[in-house]
Amino acid sequence: MFYGRCDSSLFGTREPEGPTIWVRMGALDADPGLRPSRHVWAGSAPSWFPLSDDGLPRYADGSPAG
DSSP: OOTTTTTOOOOEOOOOOSSSEEEOGOOOOOOOOOOOOEEEEEEGGOTOOOOOOOOEEEEEOOOOOO
16 A cells, blocks of 8 residues: 555555554654564565664564464
């Protein structure tokens, strides 16, 4: 889905098995009060933007099912 005023992508994707919707953080105007629980697609992180050493699980190719 794209926002017509600026042609920005608002949503990433919907999980096929369940109610989860991935919302791009740049679409939010304020802190939603949510915090990360894992790093997905960590294997694709650019070398110039290293992931923090926060102890959260990392998945190279996406989050495991369940």
